[in-house]
Amino acid sequence: METDALLAPSPGPSQPLLKVRHVAKLFRSADGSSRVAVLDDIDLDIQPGEVVALLGRSGSGKSTLLRLMAGLIAPSEGLIERDGQPLRGVNRDVAIVFQSFALLPWLTVLDNTAVGLEARGLGEKEVRRRALRALAMVGLEGSAEAYPRELSGGMRQRVGFARAFVMEPALLLMDEPFSALDVLTAENLRRDIDELWAGGTFPAGSIVIVTHSIEEAVLLSDRVVLLSANPGRIRGVVPNPLPRPRDDTTPAFRALVDSLYSYMTDPDKPVGTSPLAVEQTTSQDALALPPVSLGAVVDLLTLVPEQEGISVAELADELVLELDDLLPILDAGELLQLMAVDGARLGLSPVGRALAEASEEEQQRLLRSQMLLHVPLVRRLQEALEASTKAEVEGDFVLDLLSEQFTQPEAEAMFETLVSWIRACGLFRYSREQDRFRAGDALEQQEDGQT
């Protein structure tokens, strides 16, 4: 599969709807001293008549990329072209369907659908006619006078779709449109979109959908763009030639899902022949902590069968976990060297196996030692505590360390994760009121025991 060809403009009379060339987006780090790259060197073309899925875990900048395409934010580097012209300001040919629906609560369904048309200055009768037709397309023509608060989540998102459809945009952007819905409603809505697209009269030229669900990407897309995280780069593009309407029970479907899982769980696995294969773990990642609790990691250990390990896709299925929820737990497990992912299979390390069978007290001891040995941020904190005369370290010290490399919300989240980890195994103590870390009693006992 020549993935390079999928990045470049396809040979043919039609020009790409949107060209993204060497685009990077930088945000200021929390302490303002440097810039954190959320997206780096993105090259992508959107052709007319295709569905492109942007697949990646949180932190891969996929929502940022979507907003760059919409013209809501401007790239820090690089160029975005629409119909051959550089994009300035909001992209006129684009409509967005939002994760949280973004309906105006004080307008009726019909008025919400019609807002974009009103802004264009169409006459009242024409606006009403088109809005009703769009509502009929999503099956809500009877609810035209209802207010959003009277509707269920699925119906609200249908209104979101109707609002986008009525504009007949060249490019329809969807930002995790089904994440806020319950599983059944999301399933139904996905199939409806798939069937509508397959029917050939979809009211938009192309679709770009941001998703963290592999199944969703395979169900809806013609090609899947894989994004790495921190910073977000395109790892590669996987084509999706399955016939429409898609059937998720066919072996071909499952095979594609499995192959995407293997890519997602192994960040170093090259996608196709793309030279952007290997991810260098820069020092940017060294202090990073995945946003999960230690308890989740320990719980997962007990689910992995001893000898043969378990496939990640199976694990996600069994736990009914989205990729975004599972991958951080795997990352934490790998960081602590309790588990290892090889290909698409998860196995336990010897320490991990010992921990899975140990008593409560022994588990805590093992966690403490693993953290001290393998988590760089904990090591730095330990060094600081030892260097301090009162064995105390201000919380700001740790936060500053994180602020150098990460944006404000990232740094704060990692700080909280650190606090929960050291408390969970009793490694150090942290006082919220004084914002101070102290050596833990357990550690002192350990040291006493050793002397």
Added chain:
Amino acid sequence: MALEAGRVPRFERARSTARSASPSAERPERTRTLLLDFALLLLGLTVVVGIGSLSSQMAVSFHPHAQLPGVDLNPLLLPYYAARSSLRMFIALGISLTIAVAMGSLTARSPVAERLVLPLVDVLQSVPVLGFLAVIVPFFIGLFPGSLLGLESAALFAIVTGQVWNLIFCYHQSLRTIPAELREASRVYGFTGWQQMVRLELPASAIPMVWNAMMSFAGGWFFATQSEAISVNNSNYILPGIGSYVAAAIAQQRLDCVLWALLMMLLLIVVTDQLFWRPIVTWSEQFRLDTNSAAAPSHSWFLETLQQSELLRQLGQWLASYLLPLGASLNRWTRSRGRDGPAPLQKQEPRWVDNLVVLGGAVATVLACHHSLEQVGLGETLKAFGQGLLTFGRVLAVVGGSTLIFLPLAVLIGLRPRWAALLQPVMLMLASIPANLLFPFFTVVFLFCGMPLFYGCVVLMAMGAQWYVLFNVTAGASAIPNDLREMSQVFQLKGRQRWRRFLLPAMFSAWITGAVTASGAAWNASIVAELVTWGSHTLKTPGIGSYIAEATAQGDQPRLFLGLVVMALFVVGSNRLVWRPLYRFAEERYGN
């Protein structure tokens, strides 16, 4: 090729909001509607004619040094005076809202404006309004020579400056808290400037603005009544209204007239609440952004009556048919030409503006100190500071006293939802009563039992301020989550423990809000509480309030300036050094 209609769950039909008329009871229904329409028509015409004639009265001829007709103390004239005062209040409300929307929009869109305007507004809201009257009144009289409009404008100015700062902050804050996705949707779908304002910004800020306007309106009665009878530069100015009626009653020592005025005021407050605020609050519920419904949904019989009126419906449709083309034109004019949609809300923070503001503030303070030292000398300045301290002590006493007295009461009411829902509007109405209408009663008592004003004025100041503590703490108590309440019952928390561990932390930030508002009201009240008259008797006590009041009456500009600066410094100082840190403490410690 529609999305298959059969897939959509059909169990969630839209509920029609219009009332369905039952076909069987048609004839009595129709007569009732007709009567209703007739009544409303009559009411509407009365209101329109009334406003017209009252407004014309605002512009009658007036000469500053001519002999003014005294206020007739005939109680039957009270409705007329009440109407004059109300007209002023509503005009001021309209002006305040317009300014707040304009300024709030500006500061939300431009980071430079935000950093310049907001600190300025913060300081301005700490300056006592009534102190400015000495400067404002001559200015406006000069602006409208020969017409009463000058005085009216001065009064309007006083009322507006009492209300507008709060509203600016409120609008600014509500614009900033509009969910990001709604903003993005408005940009992607190409909202015109007009649509942004009317479809997104105004509705999103409706609920906080209505509540804030209601509270500001309540506080505004004080300024309205106070500015109707003022003594500036050794001249007495009188505007017809309830305030001047009471002033005349005080001068003639007619306690019964004061009583009538108080009753009229109460009636006015109740009528305004039922016919104006309740309907608006109920109507604004539709703009609630979060899907969880309000704690206590409000009802308004008046609004429901209006909604049933056929006449009003027709009127509304007729108006809409005229306004729609206007709306379309506005859309056309405010549509962005060319590249961009409406400007995105900026996030950068220009630091140079901050430095400019601090520098400006420092320069202003130095100039003020220099000026006043030059004009009045060091001794006078120190004396003014000393008096400021006295008043500060009184303000603290007011806040502390109302807390001690009302805290248990507030807890009692707040923990019982039905009582709270019933009594909160009552408390708001109590807060609306201008404290200066109550002063004469107390003054008479003080004169009678010989109580020195030194202590007495604390009670006077409390009359205007204590309701804010009660109101806010009750709101805080009623906002305590159910499961915490149940926990305290199950674990039988009692006495000191219940207060220390449960009640006080839970209500802390609500109390701070109440205390800040109360202290602001107390400062304002001090100007009229530290110097009270009854007929020919005058009671005075040292304090910055009486300092300012005397300087105003005597037209002593330098002393007036000094007094205002001292009071402003105390208020701003206590804000920054006491209240803000307490707010932060509350957030961090108690997470409210």
